[in-house]
Amino acid sequence: MRVDEPSIDLIARRWDESPSDEFHVATRNTSTVKRFYKAHEIHYSAEVKELTASAPDAMSVGSPRNLDGDLIEPSMPLSEAIKSRSSERAFGERGLSQSCLRSLLFHASGVRTTTSLADGTPVFRRNVANSGNLGSCEVFIVVHEVQSLTSGIYHYDSLAGSLGLLKEGHFRTWLREYVLYQTELADAPLTVVLAGAAGRLKQKYGDRGYRLALIDAGHVSQNLYLVATALGLAITATAGFIDDELDRALGLDGLDYASLLVMAVGHRATLVRE
Ligand SMILES: Cc1cc2nc3c(=O)[nH]c(=O)nc-3n(C[C@H](O)[C@H](O)[C@H](O)COP(=O)(O)O)c2cc1C
Incomplete structure (x- = not known):
């Protein structure tokens, strides 16, 4: 159907028939459960320990490539990074160094150390807070x-x-034509896709796991914003992408694993003064 004047009704359902409202209500914790159960105990059940220990390998895909270059430890103070962060949507042509890429990825969601429980189960310490330490x-x-x-x-x-x-x-044209609502974001030298492993979270938390997947992606997104800012890069998040197209390209089923947020990162465009 083509319309001359698109109306919001075509996009958004009425609030009283909204699946998100139903989902939210259906996934509330109940006080009955609270009486019988301490939330933290679930971490130590055999199934959950196995789930947590296997999380980093759960999506081990593609032929391995090491990143060259040293990890950059940005010197900008945290408060300055927080206060100067903003979404920038114009990118210069200059590419990124592998050191920058390493730094962005490691600070966004890398495992910084691995320790273990008394029984030898590994415990991964990630640079990002994440529900149940499942690295979703x-x-x-x-x-x-x-x-x-x-x-x-x-x-x-x-x-x-x-x-x-x-x-x-080369996937720039594909991103521009088939994926991104804001085509200019394909000018960035790097596109990051944050995908949620809701299926992994649901094994532990049931349907409430879906809420946690969205929150986990938000934490990684904020780390990326801050480290990009500290590295002097431009970055923006966008939820404006075609899910099916992106999921297919990444080999995701769109439910247990699904694209949640896209981020464009690069050097700032140089302003041309007239
Ligand atoms: C989850 C999320 C989705 C966003 N989606 C878009 C988007 O689709 N397009 C866009 O231009 N900016 C998007 N942004 C950036 C916001 O518009 C931006 O953060 C907001 O306007 C505040 O501006 P600031 O980030 O410069 O402080 C998104 C940000 C978040 C956190």
Whole structure:
């Protein structure tokens, strides 16, 4: 159907028939459960320990590629990064260094150390808070211009700090024409896709796990905003993408694993003064 004057009614349902309202109500915790059960105990059940320990390998995909270059430890004070962060939507042509990419990914969601429980179960300490330490936010990148790195679609292995190459090729035109509502965001040298492993969370939390997947992605997104700012880069998040198209390209089923947020990152566009 084509319409001359699109109305909001075509996009949004009436609030009283909204699936999100139903979902929210259906996934509220109840006080009955609280009487019988301490939330933290679930972490130590055998199934949950196994789920947590296997999380970093749950999506180990693509042919491995190490990132070259040193990890940059940005020197900008945290309060300055928070106060100067903003969404910037104009990118220069200059590509990113692999050091910048490493730094962005590691600070956004990398595993910084691994310890273990008394029984030997590994405990991964991530740079981002994440529900049940299940690392539900899987980070994918679409590389357009990163120094000496083949263009293509990669998955970030948060434990190894390396990439898995899923598809080699140039994906800018595809992003512009088929994926992004704001086509200018495809000018950035790097596109980051935050995908939620809701299926993993649901194994532990039931349907409430879906809420947690969205929140986990938000934490990774904020880390990316702050570290990009501290590195002097421009960044913006966008929820304006075609889910099916992106999920298909990343090899996600769109339910247990689904794209949740896209971020464009790069150097700022240089202003041309007249
Ligand atoms: C979850 C989320 C989705 C967003 N989606 C878009 C988007 O689709 N397009 C866009 O231009 N900006 C998007 N943004 C950026 C917001 O518009 C921006 O954060 C807001 O206007 C405040 O501006 P600031 O980030 O510069 O402080 C999004 C931000 C978040 C956190």
